[in-house]
Amino acid sequence: MPNAKRDPFASIDRLRPLITEEEIRNRTRELGAKISADYKGSDLLLVSVLKGGFVFLADLVRTIDIPLELDFMRVRSYGARSESSGVVEITADLTGPVEGKHVLFVEDIVDTGLTMTYLMRNIKTRHPADVRLCALLYKPERKLVDVPIDYLGFTIPNQFVVGYGLDYAEKHRNLPYIATMDDEPPG
Ligand code: IMP
Numbered sequence: 080m081p082n083a084k085r086d087p088f089a090s091i092d093r094l095r096p097l098i099t100e101e102e103i104r105n106r107t108r109e110l111g112a113k114i115s116a117d118y119k120g121s122d123l124l125l126v127s128v129l130k131g132g133f134v135f136l137a138d139l140v141r142t143i144d145i146p147l148e149l150d151f152m153r154v155r156s157y158g159a160r161s162e163s164s165g166v167v168e169i170t171a172d173l174t175g176p177v178e179g180k181h182v183l184f185v186e187d188i189v190d191t192g193l194t195m196t197y198l199m200r201n202i203k204t205r206h207p208a209d210v211r212l213c214a215l216l217y218k219p220e221r222k223l224v225d226v227p228i229d230y231l232g233f234t235i236p237n238q239f240v241v242g243y244g245l246d247y248a249e250k251h252r253n254l255p256y257i258a259t260m261d262d263e264p265p266g
Contacts, residue, residue, distance in 0.1 A: 094251070094258035097240060098233055103215075103256065107135070110213060110230045111142025114183065122208070123147040124180040126173065128154060128198065130252070131187035134244035135215045135232075139185060150174055156194055167197040177207040183229075187244050188216040192226040199226070216240065216257070233257075 114123075127136040129151050140149065153171035182202055189195055195212060202210050213230035220237035235257075241247050242254030251258070 093261045094241065094254070095261070096256050097235065097238075097259050098243075098257040100256050103232070103243060104138070106232050107138050107215075108142050110232065111139055111144075114139075114213065114230060115142075115144050118147075118181060118183070119145055121181045122179065124177060124182050124207075125149050125185050126182055126202070127151050127185045128187075128194070129171070131244045131246065132185050134252070135187055136185045139213070148180075152198065154194060154198065167194055169198075169201070177202060177205045180207050182207045182210045184210070184212045186212065186214045188218065188240070189214045189226055189228060190218050190221045191223040193223060195226045196224045215243070216245075 123145065125136065125140065125147055127133060127149070130153070136149075140147070150173045151171065152169060152173060155168045155170050156166070184195065184198065184202075186195060189212075195214075199210050199212065211229040212226065214228050215232035217228055217231055217234050218237055219234060238259045239247065240257050240259055241251035242256055242258045244252050245257070246252045247260060
C-alpha cells in the first residue's frame with residue numbers, strides 16, 4: 080500500500096466542498112429541462128469533451144427527455160497543467176459528421192475560455208445547424224476570451240476545483256461533489 084501521507088494530493092482532508100451533490104443534482108435537472116424544451120423536434124447531438132466532462136454528461140443526459148445522439152472529443156492543451164495556452168490539439172475526434180445537426184457541447188468548466196473557443200470554431204467549419212455550449216462551471220475572473228455559455232451550472236470564484244469529473248494530476252475525478260484544493264497547484 081502506498082503511504083498516502085507521501086502524496087499531499089491524495090488526502091481528502093485537503094479538499095473543501097464548494098458545490099454539494101444535491102446542488103449539482105438540482106441544477107442539472109433544471110438545465111436538462113431547459114435543454115429538452117429548447118431542442119424539442121431538433122436533431123440534437125451532445126458532444127462531451129473528455130475526460131473532465133464525463134460525469135456531468137452522464138447525469139445531464141438522464142435529465143433530458145427528448146431523443147439525442149452522443150459523441151466525444153478529446154483534446155490536449157499545451158502549457159502548464161493549470162494554465163491553458165490556447166493551443167489545443169484534438170487527440171480524438173467525433174466519430175461522425177455533424178452537418179445539419181444541432182450540436183451542444185457539454186463541458187466541465189470554462190476557465191480562460193480558450194479551449195471552447197477553439198473547439199466551437201472548429202466544429203462550426205463542419206456545417207452543423209448550430210453550435211451551443213452547456214458548461215457546469217465558469218470562472219469569470221480567469222476569462223481571456225468571451226465564450227457564450229448558453230446553459231450554465233454555476234459561476235465559481237478563481238480557485239482550482241476538483242471532483243465530479245475534474246482532476247488534479249488525474250486524481251479526484253471520482254469525488255461526487257465539487258471541491259476546492261487547499262493549495263493552488265503549481266502553474
Ligand atoms: P480553458 O481553456 O482555460 O477554458 O480550460 C478548460 C480546461 O482546463 C477544462 O476543460 C479543464 O480540463 C481545465 N481546468 C480549468 N480550470 C480547472 C480547475 O479548476 N480544475 C480542474 N481542471 C480545470
